[in-house]
Amino acid sequence: MVRRIVDAGQEVLIRYGYDGASTNRVAEAAGISPGSLYQYFPNKDAIVSAVIERYTAQVAERVRAHVVTHLATSPDVGVPETISVLLDALGDHPELLRAVVEQTPRLTSGSAVVAFEQQIGELARVALTMRRRQVPRDVDFDAAAWMLVRAVEHLTIRYVLDRPPVPRERFLAEITRLVLNYFREPAATSGNPRRE
Structure with missing residues (x-):
């Protein structure tokens, strides 16, 4: 029932x-x-909260399963693949995504969203740490993971909801470029010693 x-x-x-x-x-x-x-x-809020919890859990599970399975994959391959999985998961029900995005703040029932962000953030931090020798010296892994998760989350949601005149492949290429900057030493500081 x-x-x-x-x-x-x-x-x-x-x-x-x-x-x-x-x-x-x-x-x-x-x-x-x-x-x-x-x-x-x-009441109505309890029902809407249950809808939101179920939806975010489904999206989170698809993305989390992919990330965990491909954690050791090169960022050049893993990042666009993971973002593609997120786009597919969000795009399955864009009308529901719109309702969730509009209603979650009102209900303060974003616990599933927060839990998802924390779990994916931890996986992002692990991915950065695993590539410690590739990541610029001054990168704060915790700050980078927090920013990466929220930037990707926001941009993919807006891409699905706004339907901008940007082909999917171009969107994936640009957001991948943004994320991969955390995995590359800037040209101006490439002479700096790497972490051991």
Whole structure:
């Protein structure tokens, strides 16, 4: 029953947005009475939070599985592949992505999003650390991982939602160039000794 209500909540959220969603509409879409719905969810926000949690968990699992499997892959190959997986995961349901992006701040239920960012950030930090000898000396791994995750997250979300006149391959090439800068010594400081 919970899954049925969450499925209906997703449908209603996509169709009507947060403001237009109601427990009555969710109950109707689920084919149950409002009273039955309240046995599982106390209000609209609880339903929307469950929709957001499920969606972000699905996206996170796809990306995390790819990153973990390809952690030792060269950044030149692994970065665009991982971003492509993220684009695919976000692009499966762009209407739901739009609703999630618009509603998460309002509900402060972004715990799944925060957990995903932390997990991917840790993997990014590990990837940078594994390539310690390739990374410029002055890179702070924690700061770099935090910035990389959020830059990629924001740009991919905006790419999916805004549909700019930028072909996917060009987007992947440009965002990859941005990320790979953390893995290369700048030309002006290439004479600096590397970490041991």
